[in-house]
Every structure is written in C-alpha cells, then in structure tokens.
Amino acid sequence: MTRTIAVLAAVWLAASASAAVAKDKVKVGFIGPLTGGTAANGIGGRNSADLAVKLRNADAKAKYEYELMVLDDECKPNVGVQVATKMAADRSVIAAATHYCSAVAIGTVETYHKFGFPIIVWGAVLPDITYRNKFAEVHRVNGTMINQNETAAKLMASLGFKKWVVIHDTTDYGKGHNKYFSESLKPLGGEILGTFGVTADQQDFTAELTQAKALNPEVIYFGGLTPIGIRIRSQMDKLGLNAVFQGTSGIKSDAYIEGLGPLAEGSLAFIEGAPIEKLPGGQMFKAEYDKAGYKEPPEAYGAFAFAGMKLILDKIEEVGPDRNKVRDALGKVANYDSIVGPVTFDDHGQNTVPIITKYVAQDGKWVVWEDSEYASGKRKLKK
C-alpha cells in the first residue's frame, strides 16, 4: 500500500514538474493571398511569417509557444472580410500580420477595429489603409505608394522623360497608384497623354495599347500587379509599341521576369524597403529562410511579413498574450530595430521611416537601379 502511494506521489510530482516547464500556447495569425493570381507573393509572405514563428519557438528563452493560424484572402475584398472576421472573432488569436492586396486591406481594417484585434499590414501599400481612419489596431511596417511614386517620378524626370501613358487596374491599388504618380509627376513637368483603367483579370489589352500607341508616349506607366503587368508588356511588343515600361511595387516579383523572359529587360519597378541583401537584417533572414527549406521564394514583401510577425511576437513576450495590451504596446513602437530597418509608428500606425528602392530588370534579374548598367550609362532605356 505504501508503495502504491509512493508511486502515485512520484507520478504526481513528475506531472506537475513537466507542467511547469511546458510553455503556454499562444495563437497568432497570418492573412494573405494564397490562391489566385498574386498567390506567389502571398505564399512568400506566409513562409516568412511562419519562419518568424518557428525561430521564436526554437528560442529557449521565449515565454510562450506560438502557433500560426493562416487564412487565405484570395486577394478578393469579400473573401478578405470573411477571413478577417473569422480570425478576429476567434479570441484565442492575439494579433496578426495581414494582407498583401490593398483592395483587401482597406476593406478589412474596420473589422479589426470592431473586434479590437491588433494587426500589422505586411504588404499592402494604399495610403488610406492607415490614413483614412485612426484605428489603434491597425499598423503597417511597409511604406505607402505615396513614397514610392514620389521616388519614381523623380527618377524618371531626371532621366529626361516627358510623355507618359498611364494604365492602371481599377482596384483601389491601381487607382491609388494612378493618383499619386500623376500628382508627383505634375510639378516635375511630365505630361500624361492618356489614362486607361483596366480590370484586374483582363486578358486582352490590344485595344487600349493600340490607342496608347497612337498617342506616342515615351513611357507606359503601369499601376497594377504582376499577372496583367506581364500581359501588357508582352502585348506592347506584339503591337510594336516601343516605350519604357515603368511599373510599381506590384510587378517587382520573380514571377514578372520569369513570365516575360527577355522582354522584361529594361522594365522599372519601385518598392518600399530594400533588397534582402541590402536590408539591415537581410543576411540573417535569407540564411534562415533557405535553411528552413521553403519551396517558394519570399518574394518582394516576405521580409516585411517576417518583420511584422517578429514585432508582434516581441510585443506579446513583453506584455503578455492580451489583445489590448499588445495593441497599446504596438502603438508606442519607436525606433524598433527590425530586419527592414528601424520601425517607428506614427499616430496612424504607419511606419514613418520606409526605405524606397528603385529597380530595373537587367539580364533576367531585378537589379537595384544604382548598381545597374542603365544608371552607369552602359545601357539605355529604349524609347
């Protein structure tokens, strides 16, 4: 009898000891487009956020064990609101890194606010996402298309271009690009000969491009995402429309170059942030990403998804798994050291110190403009 009690006592002691060692589980979320035309970017972001969680779980000093809930917004506003509601309504999820597509992000911020669910936008660049409202729950680590288009207009004007035709998709993303680029270009003396709005899943652009060709522009400015960027660039060639193809962050993906082959040469793109190798924590990120063995590349915004997720995890470690506390802690972030450079949120939750990098496609790669043969004068952008 005494032996049985002793055994039971030992079992009980062992059980309570292991309970003290096991960490509490905390859920965090990720939302991005995992299917549909922009799925490549979404999957790159998902992998990067997943990496941040894995690295934290591998860290013995972490107070909690994190679990990542991943949902697919399909880059569609209606689906986005559904999955955002699903995640925000689940009180066990503390915070999330959300959205690559601006049209989705602008639709979901209300939902996050309503549920008091703190989020960090990791890829969408529409200024209104942070600036239309003043929601304490909404933050963003990447810059906006305002910054991006200022830089773009300055570069192009300094290269001596004067005449543009603008093609943009009619989502908030494309319309925003059209607006901010046009505004940035005007004081620099550039002229926009024509503006065409196109739908985001259009296949045939020959009618628009034939009209554009008749206007004889030096540059086609395209505000939209990779899939139709590829189609427009390729159909420009078909119609003999010789102009520089100036894109935005939306086409800065490996998929753009892979989809076009040699035709991609000389296309321009601008993104918030810098190439992985040039980011303050880029080496570490790339090394860890490769080591984790993800099949797909992180794409342009993977580092932001990683930085956003890491910031969330840091704040949960600091204040505990409580939505309100995490929200308040995120609101106070200033000079936070991240792999995309220092992060400081203004009173709208917008990172105020975003870096913008200019890119040109050269020999089948996106090359930072300053390092390219186009900047050194060895090659010229074809008019």
Next chain:
Amino acid sequence: MDITLFGQYLMNGLMLGVIYGLVAVGFTLFFGVLDVIKFSHGDVLTVGAFTAFATYLALKAAQVPSPWLQLLAMSVVAMTSMAFLGALIAKYLVLPLRTAPALNTLLLTLMLGTVLREGVRLIFPDGSNPKPFPRLLPSDAFSFGAFTLRIDTVILLLSGLAMIVATHFLINRTKLGLAIRAVAQDGETAMTMGINFTAIVLITFALGSGLAAFAGVMNGLYYNEINFGMGLLLGVFGFSAAVVGGLGNIYGAILGGFLFAGLQTIGAVALPFASAYKDVFALAVLIAIMAWRPTGLIAERTSERV
C-alpha cells in the same frame, strides 16, 4: 479615325473573335447533343494550354530543334489529350446525370472547372505564376503607320479560321456530322436508326474539348503568356457568345464570338468612358440582344440543333 489605326483595331478584334468563336462552338456542340451547359469548358482550355506548354518543355529537354515540329507535337498532344478528357467528362460526369435536372450538370461542371483550375495551379511547378508561352512562330512585322502586322498573328488568325471551317465541314459534310446532327435533333429516334447514342455524345464532347485545346494553344501563342485562370473569363465570354448567337447553332456561336469581340473593342475605343467598362458595355449590349431575341441571333429551329 486614321485608317491604319482602324486596321489595327480590326485585326485585334478579329483575333479575339476567332478565340471566342472556338470556345463558343464547344458550348454550342455540347448543348446541341445533350441540352447541357458544361461550365468547365474554359478550364479544359487552360489544361490544354498547359499540356501544350508541358509538351514544349519535354521537347526542349529532348532537344527537338525545329519550331514547326514542336508546334505540331504540342497541338496534337494538347488536342488529343483534351479530346480524351472531354470524352471522360461526358462519360463519367455528364451522361450519368442525363435524367437529373439540368441544374445538376451545370453545378457539377462548375465545380469540375474549379478542380481543373486549382489542379493546374497546384500540380504544375510554380503554377500560381503566369508562364511564358514560347514564341514558335516567325515574328517578322510590317508597319504601316499605326498598324503593325505580325506574321505570327496572321498565321494564328488563318489557322483559327481554318479550324472553324473544318468543324463546319465535319458537321455538315461527313457521316459522323450527320450522326451528330441526328442525335442533336432527336436522340431517341437517332438510336432507333441504329446510331450509337453514347458514342456520338462522347465524340461530340471530344470534338468540342479538342477545339478548346486548340484555342488554348492559339491563345498562348498570341499572348505568349498562359496562366491558370485564363480559361475562366474565356469560358464566360465564349458562353455569352454562344448564347447570344443562339445556343445549339454553330454559326450562331461563331457570329456571337465575333460580335462580342467587336463590342469589346468598340467599348474600349469608341466610347468616352474608361476602357475598364468595355466588358460591362459588351455584356450589356448582349443582354439587350437577348431581351430582343431570347433564343439568340440565329434562332434555332426546334427541329435542328447543332
């Protein structure tokens, strides 16, 4: 308007019209023999284009140098395998539902379309991203002012038209075509005349799906880009073209294809509002036509449907 500019618009529109027409003919064939609407048709086109692309990659790996040979192999492989897929769909999904309400077939094929589309995306390596379709046709171009005519566009246009004419001959001048027409007219009577109903239905589905694969290859060669979602919109446009032309009538489908392409071009070019509304415009006109002629432009005679 400048005549050269007009020529360019006309060429663009004709090319679109041929592609829409080829898709529409499929819809109309299926409706003719079985009175069903097969919504996975556009996605069969996508699978066809990707099959051709995969064939190209295989040939490239096997170092087959001639672009004509590559093209021939790609078209043959894509068309035969899609014809086979079409027959399979008919045998195992559409025919078993013959006695069920037509809505069931419609829903089933709608779901099948999603399966095919997502299948391409997930199974094809890096299938989420657009793929560069090879340029196998000579790309020499002539320019007259605003009009740039490329040889590859001309070849594509002519082969598309040839395919439509060939289909017309098959339906109207061959014994097989006679059988298809007989089944379309009255399946039961055709059976009593000794026509193998199931075989004819399978052949018709194979024919329509083969045409879709051809349109997929054409689409790839014309735009030099294919993606897993390409068939979705083409399916919708092709279906609209078939309906407005008169579902069940081959000429109606072709007419509808060109009409829809023309409306889209007009919507993008001649109307004062943003070209983003061109599809809205084109579809609105189709709705108006449907209200005016509910059975389509070439109204089917109740006795003849193919």
